[in-house]
Amino acid sequence: MIWKEKYKIGIPTIDKQHEELFNRVADFVQAIRQEGRWEEKIEKVKDTMVFLQEYVVTHFNYEEQYQQALGYPDCEEHHNIHEAFKADIQSAAKEFADAGYHEQAVQILAGRLLAWLINHVVAADQKMAQYVTEQGLEI
Amino acid sequence: MKAEYVNPVFKAVTDVFKAMLDIEVSRGATGAVAGGNQEVDIRINVKGDVSGSILFQFPQDTTLNIVQIMSGMELKELDDFVTSAMGEISNIISGNAASYLSQLNYHCDIMPPQIAVADAVVSAHFSHKTLSIPLHTNIGDLNICISLDEMK
Numbered sequence: 001m002i003w004k005e006k007y008k009i010g011i012p013t014i015d016k017q018h019e020e021l022f023n024r025v026a027d028f029v030q031a032i033r034q035e036g037r038w039e040e041k042i043e044k045v046k047d048t049m050v051f052l053q054e055y056v057v058t059h060f061n062y063e064e065q066y067q068q069a070l071g072y073p074d075c076e077e078h079h080n081i082h083e084a085f086k087a088d089i090q091s092a093a094k095e096f097a098d099a100g101y102h103e104q105a106v107q108i109l110a111g112r113l114l115a116w117l118i119n120h121v122v123a124a125d126q127k128m129a130q131y132v133t134e135q136g137l138e139i
Numbered sequence: 140m141k142a143e144y145v146n147p148v149f150k151a152v153t154d155v156f157k158a159m160l161d162i163e164v165s166r167g168a169t170g171a172v173a174g175g176n177q178e179v180d181i182r183i184n185v186k187g188d189v190s191g192s193i194l195f196q197f198p199q200d201t202t203l204n205i206v207q208i209m210s211g212m213e214l215k216e217l218d219d220f221v222t223s224a225m226g227e228i229s230n231i232i233s234g235n236a237a238s239y240l241s242q243l244n245y246h247c248d249i250m251p252p253q254i255a256v257a258d259a260v261v262s263a264h265f266s267h268k269t270l271s272i273p274l275h276t277n278i279g280d281l282n283i284c285i286s287l288d289e290m291k
Contacts (some may be wrong), residue, residue, distance in 0.1 A: 004212050006161070011181050029210055033220065111223030112208055115159075119231045122158040 002026045002114065007121050009129035014066070017059045020120055024051055025117060029110050032103075042101045049078065049093040051111075057086065067128060070137055078124055140191075140270055144287045147239035148193060149227065149272065151232045152283065156276065159228070162210050167275035174279045175199025180255045181224050181229040187247025191287040195229045201279030208278070217256050226252035246288075 003022040008015045031044040060082040067075045092109050099105065131137075147160045149166075156162045167278040179202050181219060197205070203214045214221055236248045249262070269286040 002209065028210070029220075030212070033212065107219040108223040111206075111220040111225075112227045115224045115227035115231065118159050118209055119155070119227075123231075126158075 003045055007126050014063060017062065021059060025113060031116060032106060032110055038103045045096065045101055045106050049096065052089045053093060070132065072128060072131055074127065078128065081124055140287060141289065143243065144189060144285055145270060145272065148285055149282060150239055151220045151235035152274065154235060155228065155230040160205060162276050162278060167273035167280050174201050176258065177217055178227050178257050179217055180257050181226050182253045183229060183285050184250040185247050185287060186228060186250065188245040189287045190249050190290045193233055194284040196282040197225055198279060201281050204278035222254050223254060224252045235254045242251045
C-alpha cells in the first residue's frame with residue numbers, strides 16, 4: 001500500500017480518484033517486483049498502461065475542469081504538467097509494445113511513476129487545495 | 140562558484156523531502172557520508188544563466204529507506220526500480236531549485252537525470268569549482284555537489 005492519509009487534499013472526489021490511482025500503481029509495482037517469470041507479468045503491465053492512459057486522463061480532465069470552474073490562477077501550469085505526463089506515458093506504452101515489454105524498461109518506468117505521482121499530489125494538487133481554502137471557495 | 144546558488148538547492152532538497160517523505164533535512168558534518176557498500180549517483184546538468192551540474196550522492200542505506208517510504212515495500216538492492224525512483228526525486232529537487240534560482244533572476248533549464256550505481260563510499264570534496272554539501276536525515280545521510288557557473 002502506498003496511499004497515505006497525508007496525501008489527501010480535502011477535495012473528496014479528487015481524493016477518491018487519487019486513492020484509486022495510488023492503489024492501481026501499488027498493485028502494478030507489487031506485481032512486477034514479486035518472484036516469478038517476467039513473461040507472466042506482462043499482462044499486468046499491459047493492463048496498467050491502458051489504465052494509465054484512460055483513468056489518468058479522466059482524472060486529469062476532472063481536475064482541470066474543477067480548476068477552471070474555480071478560476072484557479074495556476075490552471076495552465078497544472079495543465080502543462082498533466083500534458084507532459086500523458087505524453088510520457090504514451091511514449092512509454094508505445095516503446096514497451098514495440099520492444100516486447102522488456103523488464104528493465106518497465107522497472108525504470110515504475111520507479112519514475114511512483115515518485116512522480118507522490119510529488120504531483122503533495123505539491124501541485126496540494127497547491128490547488130490551498131488556493132480553495134485561502135479563497136474560502138466551496139469544495 | 141557563487142555561494143548564492145547553494146541556498147536554492149538546499150531549500151529544494153528540504154522542501155521535497157518534507158513534502159514527499161515527511162523527513163527533515165539538516166546540514167551534516169563535513170567528511171565521508173556513509174551507509175552501505177554502494178551509492179546511487181545522479182547527475183543533473185543545468186543550462187542557462189547558470190550552467191554546470193548538480194550531483195546527488197545517495198548512500199545505499201539512505202536510498203533503500205527513501206524508496207521504502209514511497210513504495211511501502213521492503214527493498215534490498217539498488218536495482219532499476221530503486222535507482223529510477225531516485226532519479227525522479229533528484230529531477231524534482233532540481234526543478235524546484237531552478238524555480239528558486241529564477242526568483243533570483245537566474246533562468247535555467249535542467250536536463251534529464253544521469254543515473255549510476257558506484258561502489259565507492261561517498262566522500263565530500265571541496266574545490267573552487269565544486270561545493271559539496273553533506274546532508275543529514277533520520278533515515279540516512281546524503282551528499283550534494285553543486286558545480287554551477289554564471290553565464291550571463
